[in-house]
Amino acid sequence: xxxxEQSPQSLIxxxxxxxxxxxxxxxxxxxxxxxxxxxxxxxxxxLTIMTFSENTKSNGRYTATLDADTKQSSLHITASQLSDSAxxxxxxxxxxxxxNKLIFGAGTRLAVHP
Amino acid sequence: xxxxxxxxxxxxLKTGQSMTxxxxxxxxxxxxxWYRQDPGMGLRLIYYSASEGTTDKGEVPNGYNVSxxxxxxxxxxxxxxAPSQTSVYFCASxxxxxxxxxxxxxxxxxxx
Numbered sequence: 001x002x003x004x005e006q007s008p009q010s011l012i013x014x015x016x017x018x019x020x021x022x023x024x025x026x027x028x029x030x031x032x033x034x035x036x037x038x039x040x041x042x043x044x045x046x047l048t049i050m051t052f053s054e055n056t057k058s059n060g061r062y063t064a065t066l067d068a069d070t071k072q073s074s075l076h077i078t079a080s081q082l083s084d085s086a087x088x089x090x091x092x093x094x095x096x097x098x099x100n101k102l103i104f105g106a107g108t109r110l111a112v113h114p
Numbered sequence: 115x116x117x118x119x120x121x122x123x124x125x126x127l128k129t130g131q132s133m134t135x136x137x138x139x140x141x142x143x144x145x146x147x148w149y150r151q152d153p154g155m156g157l158r159l160i161y162y163s164a165s166e167g168t169t170d171k172g173e174v175p176n177g178y179n180v181s182x183x184x185x186x187x188x189x190x191x192x193x194x195x196a197p198s199q200t201s202v203y204f205c206a207s208x209x210x211x212x213x214x215x216x217x218x219x220x221x222x223x224x225x226x
């Protein structure tokens with residue numbers, strides 16, 4: 001069964017600290033892996049998209065890694081800010097009948113405290 | 115350039131009532147999607163439209179119908195609302211197959 005599992009479910013850190021969010025997936029065939037940020041009451045916004053051949057991709061203070069062999073990804077946030085408080089969703093894309101189907105994780109809810 | 119817009123933002127329905135959620139995008143994208151988001155779960159695909167004039171079922175289509183009115187607009191209709199359809203509904207659009215999806219702000223629907 002195609003699944004995307006994220007850990008931890010929730011996380012509290014102090015402003016200025018770093019953190020790493022984890023994503024394990026069992027989606028096959030694999031097309032790409034995406035990380036989205038979702039602020040409370042808003043729609044998800046894309047942070048990174050990585051294909052099979054990409055190991056690391058950065059977007060400002062966000063760095064995503066992908067290990068396609070172990071089917072694991074992580075999102076590292078550096079020098080956290082209060083505005084980083086949000087849910088972070090891991091999404092894996094796989095081909096299904098010619099359509100690029102997205103499988104969404106349940107997300108990690110991050111709270112950054114001053 | 116508004117991106118993806120959705121109306122309404124909030125809606126309360128009684129069981130058995132019907133309503134249509136509206137979605138429009140101004141990015142000239144071919145593909146459009148409707149998802150629902152429930153607490154503790156990932157977004158689940160209800161219906162999608164790969165191009166104008168085509169629609170296909172997603173993971174959880176029961177109780178819903180869609181219309182791809184033109185390239186810009188993709189509506190979701192609940193014919194007879196049920197409490198199990200209480201959720202947050204997101205519309206998204208995408209240029210091609212595999213590209214980035216852009217999401218609207220969502221519609222929070224409560225069915226009593």
